[in-house]
Amino acid sequence: MRNATVAALIYEFLFDVYRLIDAERGHNEWLPDEHGVVREAFYHSYISCWEWSTSMLEEVGATKTLRLPHTKQDPNRxxxxxxxxxxxxxxxxxxxxxxxxxxxxCYAMFTFYQLIGQTSGREDEVNLAVRSPQFLETVASKDDVFLIEDIHCVKFRRDRFEEKVMTRWREMQHRIFRRKDCA
Incomplete structure (x- = not known):
């Protein structure tokens, strides 16, 4: 079994946040952080692949949630x-x-699988144009859920994903991304 590191997947998620911030630059909201500093915000639109990836990024300290000013926020959301x-x-x-x-x-790869589905046009083919320049080296070549056909074509192996990731996913009592010492 060959797995990409969680760190490599975290990098891909943060790369995607920066990519989307850049792509939406003219439409992004600018909101104050907890200290009143106005920040260009990433908006995950409540789309699971981005909602889940930003929750992981926050857990590891790579991003921070911005509270909406002047709105009553649902404490459960x-x-x-x-x-x-x-x-x-x-x-x-x-x-x-x-x-x-x-x-x-498994949590990160499940989320990454959703992201691939959201950003790739062809079935089981990873859209390399939206992945980081290090994706081939740090994720695809390290993980057996990917098949590198050439430097321009990486396929997602659904059968291997099902066997490895989804088998464990279905067994997990708590599907939570957390630090080891909190497990």
Missing amino acids: SSPYSYPLMNLDQCRVADFSGFETFDNY
């Missing part, structure tokens, strides 16, 4: 806005070893 706390270089060298568990890997 997180704000859809967040902003990065670290840049991609900081994320690349950050120590996420406290999150390297198989359950967290």
